[in-house]
Amino acid sequence: MKKFLFALLILLNFNCLSQIRIKEIDSNLRPNSPNYSNTITRQIIPFNQNWSFKLLDSEKDGVALNVPATYNSRKDVIFQKAVDFSSFNIKNNKFTIHFLGISYSADILFNDIIIFKKAGGSIPFFVEIPNDLISTDNKNILKVVVEGELDSQISIPLFQRFLFPINSSGITRDVFLQIIPKENVQIEKYTSKIDDNFKSALLNFQLKTQLGSTSENTKYKIEVSISDSSKSIANVNQALFNTELKNSSININISNPKIWTIDDPNKYLAEFKLFKNDSLVDLSKKEIRIVKFEKRSDGIFLNNNKFDIKGVTYIPSDKKFGELISYSELKKDLQIIKGMGINSVRFAKSTPHPFALEICSEIGLIPFIEIPLNSPPKLIFMDENFSFRVERFIDEFVKSYSNYSTSMVIGVGSGYLHDSNIEFGLIEKLSKAVHKFGNIITFASFNGVPQNKIDDLDLYGIEIFDKIEPFENVISTSNINPADIFISEATYPNYNGSTNGYLNPFSFEAQARYFENIIDFSNSKNTGGFFLNTMFDFYGDFSSLYTKYDEDNLYSIGILGVDKNVNRTSYNVIKAKITNSQRITIPIGSTKDDSPMFFIVVGLILSILMGVLVNSKKKLREDATRALIRSYNFFADIRDHRIISGVATVFLMLILAGAHSLLIINILYYFRNGILFEKVLLSFGNPSFISSLNYFAWNPVEAFFFFFMFSVLLFLFVSAIILLISFFVKIKIYFTSIFFTVVWAVLPLALLLPIKMVLYRVLSADVINGYIYIFLLVYLLWIANRVVKGIYVIFDISAGKAFLFTFFSLIILLAGFLLYFQISYSTIYYLICVFNQANLI
Structure with missing residues (x-):
């Protein structure tokens, strides 16, 4: 009766003033991150503590909180923090603030001066603070003005979203201050070229240096060293001309390299030292992995071996905190995925936490990441402004996440119609934008199977919802190589829970049977592989009929529930199927009549x-x-x-x-x-x-x-x-x-x-x-x-x-x-x- 009255009140849309709810989570700044770490010349200072929060138009004092934090209001808000620079050497250093995620868009102000306007999407970014704005006498004020509301035509993702996770407004991930010398060396990009026998690997580093002196008496040089966990492997020195900005390219050859593989995810540590008259002025570090991951005419190849995708989609979600997730929970989730025999994980319908990509590299998973654009209407596509925003989004997306993985696959959206030339045009444009950044594999996900290739698109995902039969023949009739087609998401709800067998639809047993059939279907059609959707149940903003009503908007489609207990039938059946261990028999059971x-x-x-x-x-x-x-x-x-x-x-x-x-x-x-x-x-x-x-x-x-x-x-x-x-x-x-x-x-x-x-x-x-x-x-x-x-x-x-x-x-x-x-x-x-x-x- 209470639920009935609650639904009645919602339907009548009785709106009343309610207090803004703020949710915080303990800091998840990763210890010893390969991309954010202290050196003898650089310093990382966490900025998660001692913020205040208030509405933009409020004259009241803010509420004290820590970030990451989200809020439930549609109004613009201010996150504010006082910063003391009195102990820092302002003259010889530069200061950048790194935000690993803000939703949706934000203006960054320092001492009431706008220093950066961040367009929509939880993409990691950083802002350099102009030194002339920094005060050493008084505390400086950092303000982040956040607009968290999504829109039906402008935002990415769009407001109307099918089976999407909760969109959390606020500073959704960690913030930290990085202090680096004004004379410094930055790693712009690195690539590895491995010979066919895997006896040697040529590493190329694209570096950018900022030098302070142009005097002929001042000598600069860069030293690059590569080491593994036990010893130094290679060392290269290069002298620099005395110009303020200098782009350099350094090659290093490694004999008998330790190759990164799914089963043995080896890594090296690269150190980049900048010397000025033999004195060290900057030291930066980066973890690198030597791997050959490429798209060929007959599919994806990893280290010259055909790579068949055996993946799941992963959407971090929590009833209380939404998409806020600690580093330990993130790593635990990905280790559960890895333990099932999975070799790929698709971070579907959201921009992933950058640390997730680092963890994938550490434990041996290929990350598929994508811009969160799903089933956009054609008439919105035809708007040139929307097309421009999507192109700008993909540029920022690739540029940012390229710093965290060298063997990722990037998606340009999902839910596309399989026969829409208008949508094909945008897909082609976005794929070209991704390929500008290097040899990155791209994919798009479709409702149905496209019959013809799309220029510049590498892989074609198909979305299957609880019925395989409609796809039995369309793959073989397509003009696209089956190896370039993969099941991007196979979804089967399990809201009926545990029953006596798989004849009861939408039960754990029926889901296990369905995923077993999906794997067999993928193998029989010689496709590029599959992603089972999804690893864990998750929460959304919209109540879903497809996954059954739940007052908390829980989507019951996961292989495991929100409790992440691995004793579910689906988990054990899939693990046995993928790892080729002893087959688990799923009981047949008997069908129950669902007519009331x-x-x-x-x-x-x-x-x-x-x-x-x-x-x-x-x-x-x-x-x-x-x-x-x-x-x-x-x-x-x-x-x-x-x-x-x-x-x-x-x-x-x-x-x-x-x-x-x-x-x-x-x-x-x-x-x-x-x-x-x-x-x-x-x-x-x-x-x-x-x-x-x-x-x-x-x-x-x-x-x-x-x-x-x-x-x-x-x-x-x-x-x-x-x-x-x-x-x-x-x-x-x-x-x-x-x-x-x-x-x-x-x-x-x-x-x-x-x-x-x-x-x-x-x-x-x-x-x-x-x-x-x-x-x-x-x-x-x-x-x-x-x-x-x-x-x-x-x-x-x-x-x-x-x-x-x-x-x-x-x-x-x-x-x-x-x-x-x-x-x-x-x-x-x-x-x-x-x-x-x-x-x-």
């Missing part, structure tokens, strides 16, 4: 009540017959104030309200886990409405009583509207006459009570559904026609005027409704996109 008896019971009760009402008096039986067969004469009797029982009419209204409610809950229950239905609802962008409808779809008893009350109010509301319209007609009409007309006009709702008892079963058979939808549409139009007929009879006006007025009134209401949602959420664009996907879902 409630439908039959309610239908019988309403049918009995209708029979009792009609047969209680001869006059009522005659009235019911005339209302159905000779409706014009019956409505004329109402107009002429012939005797119609008011008590019987009210009783009939209650029966018809029940019949109407029963029809609605049958249809809702049938569509309760439909992806297409969910995407239609997502197009309107209202989380509260979606959550309420989801609740009622999965809870037919509560839904019946809600829609019963709704139907009763609808009778009264329609009657009241018609009464208001009657003021424009030069005839006196009583409310009772209008009410009687509306109720008796809807009498055909009772005729289908026997069908409504079994409607869900008939729809579930999926044999004549198309005819059923057409019949219901005609049936509802007939009832609407009867209502309009009753109006023009009691108003004593021509039928043409009544129908014309009704038609234009409905057109205006529908146009106003769609216009509001189009302006607010671009609903029409999204509905067109959903209908384009209809035959693929």
